[in-house]
Amino acid sequence: MARVVVDVMLKPEILDPQGRAVQGALGRLGLSGVADVRQGKQFVIQVDGDLTGDRLALMHKLAEELLSNPVIENYSLTVEADA
Amino acid sequence: MTDTVSAAQANPDASQPFAELGLKPDEYERIREILGRRPTSSELAMYSVMWSEHCSYKSSKVHLRQFGEKAPKTDALLVGIGENAGVVDIGDGWAVTFKVESHNHPSYVEPYQGAATGVGGIVRDIISMGARPLAVMDPLRFGPLDAPDTRRVLPGIVSGIGGYGNCLGLPNIGGEVVFDATYLGNPLVNALCVGSMRHEDIHLASAKGIGNLVVLYGARTGGDGIGGVSVLASETFDADGPAKRPSVQVGDPFMEKLLIEATLEVLHAGLVEGIQDLGGAGISCATSELASNGDGGMNVWLDRVLLRDQTLSPEEILMSESQERMCAIVTPAKLDEFMALIKKWDVEAVVIGEVNASGRLTVDWHGEQIVDVPPRSVAHDGPVYERPYHRPSWQDSLQADTPDSLPRPTDGEQLRATLINLIGAPNLASKAWITDQYDRYVLGNTVLAQPEDAGMIRVDETTGRGVAISTDCNGRYAKLDPYNGAKLALAESYRNVSVAGAKPLAVTNCLNFGSPEDPEVMWQFSEACRGLADGCLELGVPVTGGNVSFYNQTGDTAILPTPVVGVLAVIDNVDKRTPMAWSAPGQIVYLLGDTRDEFAGSEWAHHVHGHLGGLPPVVDLQRERVLSEVLVAASLSGTIAAAHDISDGGIAITLTEMAMKSGIGVKASVPAGFDPFVFCFAESTGRAIAVVTAAHESVFIASCSTAGLPVTRLGETGGDAVEIVGQFSASITELRRSHEATIPAIFAN
Numbered sequence A: 001m002a003r004v005v006v007d008v009m010l011k012p013e014i015l016d017p018q019g020r021a022v023q024g025a026l027g028r029l030g031l032s033g034v035a036d037v038r039q040g041k042q043f044v045i046q047v048d049g050d051l052t053g054d055r056l057a058l059m060h061k062l063a064e065e066l067l068s069n070p071v072i073e074n075y076s077l078t079v080e081a082d083a
Numbered sequence B: 001m002t003d004t005v006s007a008a009q010a011n012p013d014a015s016q017p018f019a020e021l022g023l024k025p026d027e028y029e030r031i032r033e034i035l036g037r038r039p040t041s042s043e044l045a046m047y048s049v050m051w052s053e054h055c056s057y058k059s060s061k062v063h064l065r066q067f068g069e070k071a072p073k074t075d076a077l078l079v080g081i082g083e084n085a086g087v088v089d090i091g092d093g094w095a096v097t098f099k100v101e102s103h104n105h106p107s108y109v110e111p112y113q114g115a116a117t118g119v120g121g122i123v124r125d126i127i128s129m130g131a132r133p134l135a136v137m138d139p140l141r142f143g144p145l146d147a148p149d150t151r152r153v154l155p156g157i158v159s160g161i162g163g164y165g166n167c168l169g170l171p172n173i174g175g176e177v178v179f180d181a182t183y184l185g186n187p188l189v190n191a192l193c194v195g196s197m198r199h200e201d202i203h204l205a206s207a208k209g210i211g212n213l214v215v216l217y218g219a220r221t222g223g224d225g226i227g228g229v230s231v232l233a234s235e236t237f238d239a240d241g242p243a244k245r246p247s248v249q250v251g252d253p254f255m256e257k258l259l260i261e262a263t264l265e266v267l268h269a270g271l272v273e274g275i276q277d278l279g280g281a282g283i284s285c286a287t288s289e290l291a292s293n294g295d296g297g298m299n300v301w302l303d304r305v306l307l308r309d310q311t312l313s314p315e316e317i318l319m320s321e322s323q324e325r326m327c328a329i330v331t332p333a334k335l336d337e338f339m340a341l342i343k344k345w346d347v348e349a350v351v352i353g354e355v356n357a358s359g360r361l362t363v364d365w366h367g368e369q370i371v372d373v374p375p376r377s378v379a380h381d382g383p384v385y386e387r388p389y390h391r392p393s394w395q396d397s398l399q400a401d402t403p404d405s406l407p408r409p410t411d412g413e414q415l416r417a418t419l420i421n422l423i424g425a426p427n428l429a430s431k432a433w434i435t436d437q438y439d440r441y442v443l444g445n446t447v448l449a450q451p452e453d454a455g456m457i458r459v460d461e462t463t464g465r466g467v468a469i470s471t472d473c474n475g476r477y478a479k480l481d482p483y484n485g486a487k488l489a490l491a492e493s494y495r496n497v498s499v500a501g502a503k504p505l506a507v508t509n510c511l512n513f514g515s516p517e518d519p520e521v522m523w524q525f526s527e528a529c530r531g532l533a534d535g536c537l538e539l540g541v542p543v544t545g546g547n548v549s550f551y552n553q554t555g556d557t558a559i560l561p562t563p564v565v566g567v568l569a570v571i572d573n574v575d576k577r578t579p580m581a582w583s584a585p586g587q588i589v590y591l592l593g594d595t596r597d598e599f600a601g602s603e604w605a606h607h608v609h610g611h612l613g614g615l616p617p618v619v620d621l622q623r624e625r626v627l628s629e630v631l632v633a634a635s636l637s638g639t640i641a642a643a644h645d646i647s648d649g650g651i652a653i654t655l656t657e658m659a660m661k662s663g664i665g666v667k668a669s670v671p672a673g674f675d676p677f678v679f680c681f682a683e684s685t686g687r688a689i690a691v692v693t694a695a696h697e698s699v700f701i702a703s704c705s706t707a708g709l710p711v712t713r714l715g716e717t718g719g720d721a722v723e724i725v726g727q728f729s730a731s732i733t734e735l736r737r738s739h740e741a742t743i744p745a746i747f748a749n
Helices: A017-028 A053-067 B005-010 B025-035 B041-050 B061-069 B104-109 B111-127 B148-168 B228-234 B253-268 B282-293 B314-319 B332-344 B375-379 B395-400 B412-423 B475-480 B482-499 B519-539 B603-609 B621-637 B651-662 B676-681 B694-707 B732-747
Strands: A002-010 A040-047 A073-081 B077-079 B086-091 B094-102 B132-142 B172-179 B188-198 B213-218 B274-277 B297-301 B325-330 B348-356 B361-365 B368-373 B446-448 B455-458 B466-472 B503-512 B543-549 B562-571 B588-592 B642-645 B666-668 B688-692 B711-717 B721-724 B728-731
Touching: A002 A053, A040 A053, A053 A073, B005 B368, B025 B041, B025 B368, B041 B282, B041 B314, B041 B368, B041 B375, B061 B519, B061 B543, B086 B503, B086 B543, B086 B562, B094 B111, B094 B466, B094 B503, B094 B543, B094 B562, B104 B111, B104 B148, B104 B188, B111 B132, B111 B148, B111 B188, B111 B253, B111 B274, B132 B148, B132 B253, B132 B455, B132 B466, B132 B562, B148 B172, B148 B188, B148 B253, B148 B732, B172 B455, B172 B466, B188 B466, B188 B503, B188 B562, B213 B253, B213 B282, B213 B332, B253 B325, B253 B332, B274 B282, B282 B297, B282 B314, B282 B325, B282 B348, B282 B361, B282 B375, B314 B361, B325 B332, B332 B348, B368 B375, B395 B475, B412 B603, B412 B651, B412 B676, B412 B721, B412 B728, B412 B732, B466 B482, B475 B482, B475 B519, B475 B562, B482 B503, B482 B519, B482 B562, B482 B621, B482 B642, B503 B519, B503 B621, B519 B543, B519 B562, B519 B621, B588 B621, B588 B694, B621 B642, B621 B688, B621 B694, B642 B651, B651 B666, B651 B676, B651 B688, B651 B721, B651 B732, B676 B721, B688 B694, B688 B711, B694 B711, B721 B732, B728 B732
Parallel strands: B132 B172, B297 B361, B503 B543, B666 B721
Antiparallel strands: A002 A040, A002 A073, B077 B086, B086 B094, B094 B188, B132 B188, B213 B325, B213 B348, B274 B325, B297 B348, B361 B368, B446 B455, B455 B466, B466 B562, B503 B562, B588 B688, B588 B711, B642 B688, B666 B711, B721 B728
16 A cells, blocks of 8 residues: 655646735734745545556646646655555 | 856856747857847847747748738727737726737636636736726637546636636636537637726826836735746647646735726826736736837846746746736836825836836846847747648548538438437537536626627616627538638627627727648738738627737647637617517517538538538628618617627527527527528628517618618527427427436536
């Protein structure tokens, strides 16, 4: 059993209107000094067996092409092997 | 290490990556001649982006001149070609500005954001003239409906247009959706915006008045689409992997809404001397155009620009295409008031420069000069190419390959099957799945929207004065004959606003073509420009502005030449408009105009036989003018109950569309001497279906006779089917089933 965590974030140069809105709200609600907010999404995927070799390569490919929009987003992928 | 002017003088022989930035060796040499030294890297960035095809119109300029040279005399034009958008007088002190632009390449790379920022960009062109945006329209072209790439780009583009426009609160009142194999891998996303203002509120992009300040306001500058304008808009797509995709711009429609309100408020308060939106080429374009149109020079402190990403280099800041930004020229005395109003709308603003008497555009970066150029050399005196062109070798054989030998339906049953098939063909099928995603009625001034012939908007809520707009182009006609194809696009658009009862006033265009480096494509372009300019002169409607999009091709295959033509028309009172569909049984149906055996480039030849060849329908602009005058007069006098343009698919399709819209059928006879197939499906131009009540019949007929317009009684409305007497009958239910199933079958779920 492997646990795959894929984090998807807008690329740093891409405008994040939602993050900007949250940043404004944090300030209005009393949290001063908020320099920046970026919003993303996280996928947690449970996979039977080990995730190595071709299966891991395929997971990376799907993380890039299905879970993220490679034109405007980056992803990071970590695999945690469950005992 | 920042490259400065003094470094460029001290180190004149440093090699520079001009080719990577899209500049040709002779263009680079010319920059060195203009400056008398090598450019700094910031100057190189500015020239490369401003001299790109997209910004400089270097290949199209020599042909576009005709729109000015052949412009018909008219009092309606308040601001002509060259400004952000043309401005037209529609009476009662009202002026209307409208323009269409392409966002084809960005929409292929990232459909949602590409299409969304296309809407955002054209809206800013309209507000920078001082007008309040009223509505948008989107002419779209895609590859075959069932192609996998169409499934990728179409939903993204449609939701991008809908998402941005709906958030902004602007109705989307029409446009086109056309499918053809040549657009596969190169969809066309054209965006039109129309806005209104009082005559005294017109503003222009110029930086006048020494000592005046240059204020940048709106969203912060980030790394969006750096190099996008020259790279995205001027290079062809190859089958590159995802890693090579350039970064695209992301829009924020809520910021744009604030920008509209803030801009209109400072303009109406008289706080602005000149104004320019930031689109392609960002700060490079805005500062050089403002300075070039002004009377002095300009100095910019680039380090004052508010950044979203602090690591941006000065070159990147100059080229950034971050959305939702504007640049205003403000006198020092009014600066505080200006800043206070902008701040009220929660918009950030900063003084980035000053108008001076130097005659130069200079840019400083933390105390060092990084740009020192004559502004005209950047903005207006870019390269001009007389690109070679010649008639394609295949043009004669294409025109000789007429559709005459294609098998035609021979009896009523076959005609019926042809109608059911065609009404569900991708190009004729209901586009409701797409247009239902757009808010067509927000603001409450939409009078007509899709699927009517034209979009119509009320401008003055007291008098009911309004405008109608239609955009049209049949790229197949343009391929068969680019000169007449452009005239046919103009004729159809002109006819579409006329059937709604509005008087045509002015034209905008979006000329979508393949590579200008291909002499055969260049010939198509030159012929289309000549045709459109001649057509506008003949019809007395001037071109007020437009946009050229080249390099629309995948590999060596260019798209169909697609000169999209938008016609703006005025109606004194929108209550007098003519709807497209009849409203009751027993109304009398007339055909206006002449029908000929014309099928080359028709929807029937395309959809049923996959055939394209021959010469397109004859275009008769004098007939179009007469038809328009009769229809507009009948609308004013209230003698006409409904009217609908006859174009793609012919009379049978027109009658079917009217029946489906009203829910009431029609019984029409084939006039004596006509072949039933030609009557039903030929695409002769200069025609419309007119519907009158018995009370007005004789007056209407007399008006046609006086004008010399052929008029033929076809039959009456009634029942629940489209019946061609003696040939066939198809129920509205069955026709709707075919018409409404096609597009949802691919995209719904």
